[in-house]
Every structure is written in C-alpha cells, then in structure tokens.
Amino acid sequence: MKKLVSFFFLFTIVSCSQIIGPKISATVTNYEFGKITQGAVVSHEYIILNNGGDTLKIKDVRAGCGCTVVKPEKTALLPGEQTKIYVTFDSKGRKGHQQKYVYVTSNDKETPELRLSFTADIELPVTGVQSEGPRIQFVYSNHDFGKIEEGQVVDWTTSFKNAGNSDLIIKDVKSSCGCTAAVLSGKTIKPGESGNLKIEFDSNNKSGKISKTVTLYTNDSITPNPTIVISADVQTKKVN
Numbered sequence: 001m002k003k004l005v006s007f008f009f010l011f012t013i014v015s016c017s018q019i020i021g022p023k024i025s026a027t028v029t030n031y032e033f034g035k036i037t038q039g040a041v042v043s044h045e046y047i048i049l050n051n052g053g054d055t056l057k058i059k060d061v062r063a064g065c066g067c068t069v070v071k072p073e074k075t076a077l078l079p080g081e082q083t084k085i086y087v088t089f090d091s092k093g094r095k096g097h098q099q100k101y102v103y104v105t106s107n108d109k110e111t112p113e114l115r116l117s118f119t120a121d122i123e124l125p126v127t128g129v130q131s132e133g134p135r136i137q138f139v140y141s142n143h144d145f146g147k148i149e150e151g152q153v154v155d156w157t158t159s160f161k162n163a164g165n166s167d168l169i170i171k172d173v174k175s176s177c178g179c180t181a182a183v184l185s186g187k188t189i190k191p192g193e194s195g196n197l198k199i200e201f202d203s204n205n206k207s208g209k210i211s212k213t214v215t216l217y218t219n220d221s222i223t224p225n226p227t228i229v230i231s232a233d234v235q236t237k238k239v240n
Contacts, residue, residue, distance in 0.1 A: 023052030033120040041141040043227035050077040064101040071211040135164035145232040162189040172217040
C-alpha cells in the first residue's frame with residue numbers, strides 16, 4: 001500500500017511539472033537608452049527567467065535589424081533559473097526616435113516567441129566642432145572568438161577614441177565574471193586621442209556557447225557605461 005501511495009505521489013509530481021511546462025519571462029521587456037549621440041554604441045542586458053516546471057530551451061534569439069547584435073548567455077534553463085541576453089545597438093547612420101525589437105524563441109507553448117524591445121533618441125553630433133565634454137567612441141563593441149578548446153586562453157584588443165573636447169576619465173573597468181580580464185592602455189584620454197582595451201578570456205572549466213561582458217565606468221555624460229560583449233563556443237577538450 002505504501003509503495004502504491006509513493007508511486008502515485010511521484011507520478012502526480014511528474015505529471016504536474018509536465019502540465020505546467022516551461023514558462024519564459026523577462027524582468028524588463030522594454031529598455032530606454034534615452035538620448036545618445038549618433039554613432040554611439042550602447043548595450044543592455046535583459047534578464048530571462050524560467051518560471052515553469054520543466055526545462056526552458058531557448059531555440060533562437062534574433063534582432064529585428066542589422067544594427068543590433070544579440071548574444072544569449074545560456075540556452076537551457078531549469079525551473080527557477082535565469083540567464084542574460086546581451087543586446088548591443090549601433091546608432092551609426094540613424095537619427096531621431098528609434099524603437100527596435102529582439103525576438104526570443106523557446107519551447108514555451110503559451111509564449112513560443114517573447115518580444116523584447118528598446119528605444120533610443122539619437123541626436124546628431126555638432127558639425128565642425130567637437131562634442132561638449134568627453135565622448136567615448138569604440139571602433140568595435142563586440143567580438144566572437146568562435147570555436148576554442150576548453151582550457152584555452154584567448155585575448156582580443158579593441159580601440160576607442162575620445163571624440164569630445166575635454167579629458168575622458170575611465171574610473172573603473174568591471175568584467176561579468178572572473179574568467180575575463182581587461183587591461184586599459186591608460187585611464188585618461190585627451191580630446192582627439194585614442195586608447196586600447198585588451199580583453200582576455202580563460203575558458204577553463206567552461207563549455208558550450210559563452211557570452212561575457214566588460215563594462216567601463218567613465219565621465220562621459222552621454223554614454224557613461226559602455227559595454228563590450230565577447231563570446232566563444234567552448235569545445236570539450238579531447239582526451240587521447
């Protein structure tokens with residue numbers, strides 16, 4: 001009799017979790033970048049959650065335009081787990097109010113496609129003169145290392161410029177995990193001068209598709225915290 005009750009209880013739990021299924025949601029579905037200068041590259045992290053009773057599988061993440069780059073941190077979430085989707089928007093060649101969309105496709109039967117959005121008001125730079133105050137501009141704000149072997153350490157260097165008319169001060173640089181290190185060529189960049197940011201990624205004990213971020217904290221009033229996104233597809237090391 002006890003075995004029968006236990007079996008029935010276990011069967012009920014399994015059945016309920018299957019009925020509930022995966023449930024996708026986001027802490028914020030629309031993000032406002034506010035006013036940015038044309039040519040600025042800005043980034044945001046959306047938090048995706050699984051509030052269901054079964055594994056949520058993110059099948060695809062796509063942007064509504066080529067000006068937006070999206071990178072999911074994880075593609076499988078157990079019940080109660082969460083992940084980040086990194087979105088980078090390049091405002092080059094755009095002006096005025098912009099609203100863009102990111103679509104997340106999953107195995108949630110009730111919401112097979114979750115739509116995220118963001119807005120920005122793009123202002124034209126002043127012609128013939130430098131922007132007032134310090135203005136940080138990155139050449140590239142994201143990089144994909146492609147397939148690398150687990151345990152491999154890779155690095156990438158990107159450059160940035162102070163397009164403003166006063167000193168750009170980089171107060172701090174923070175990485176999203178201890179596996180990523182960032183080194184600046186200098187913390188004070190004069191107007192018109194350029195600097196470099198070297199990012200090193202250690203894939204030890206990592207596997208699958210990985211996305212990490214490096215955020216700069218500056219005195220640029222328009223883009224105070226530019227974010228760089230790096231990604232890699234870490235392959236399991238082959239054992240001879």
